[in-house]
């Protein structure tokens with residue numbers, strides 16, 4: 215039996231669920247969690263959604279986003295945990311890992327090439343452009359009822375993970391799922407505006423700063439943008455505040471690898487530099503990011519380098535140069 219079918223059968227038997235996703239959750243993690251959550255609630259099941267970090271403001275329009283927790287009481291218990299859009303337990307953060315310790319059964323639904331297969335059951339589809347595509351297939355197997363709210367969540371996952379349908383992972387299946395969920399009356403125009411056009415003042419200033427920081431190596435094939443902690447004295451930066459910024463680097467003609475360096479303080483109060491990678495053609499950035507304990511997909515990946523921006527920049531660019 216197909217692994218996703220086994221997962222559907224297992225889910226049907228459970229009654230209380232904990233849904234978790236990666237640190238700094240993005241549109242795909244939140245969209246996937248909320249969509250599957252509402253479907254299971256429709257079956258009378260109890261679903262708690264927990265992430266290490268808060269929902270970025272740009273996803274607050276999604277139904278149920280206000281109920282996503284960042285901590286839970288140790289007395290709560292669950293039959294099954296579903297880990298969505300995370301390739302590795304290390305990507306979940308301390309709060310989530312602590313909560314998972316007490317859950318007897320873990321299911322992982324994911325699409326990252328860097329997935330290291332954890333939990334009792336996994337469905338890993340590296341061809342899927344987003345975990346939301348997998349969640350759609352699972353909802354169909356469950357005979358779940360999709361409504362407009364659920365469709366908006368799924369659409370958000372696919373929209374953000376395909377970079378608005380222009381990354382190399384955009385395929386027929388992404389569009390087939392979108393064609394199906396558009397039948398529930400969602401507005402791609404409204405969702406796009408919510409996510410990409412409703413910039414707050416901080417974000418627009420950050421964009422200006424990031425744009426003016428863009429540099430290129432001498433081959434013109436590597437380009438990067440950066441935001442230093444001191445620029446805005448940021449203690450944290452959610453994915454939402456910089457969503458889509460890296461696409462501007464990708465727009466530079468001739469550039470094969472684009473990078474975005476964000477210097478910030480992590481939950482352990484250490485100065486770190488988060489690096490986002492995007493690539494064109496044959497450059498596998500998952501491989502490069504994996505060398506820095508990160509991962510992701512062939513054309514979109516990330517990692518966190520301990521230390522300040524200049525150190526990270528030097529190390530990472532030297533490594534990227536080997537792949538060009």
Ligand code: AMP
Pocket residue numbers: 236301305326328489490491507508509510511514515516517518
């Ligand atoms: P981002 O640049 O944060 O949008 O991430 C691009 C892709 O790489 C997403 O699929 C992330 O889930 C993945 N990714 C980002 N950071 C990491 C990391 N530290 N470890 C593994 N995967 C990551």
Ligand code: MN
Pocket residue numbers: 236240242243299
């Ligand atoms: Mn994600």
Ligand code: MN
Pocket residue numbers: 242243299325343344345375
């Ligand atoms: Mn994803």
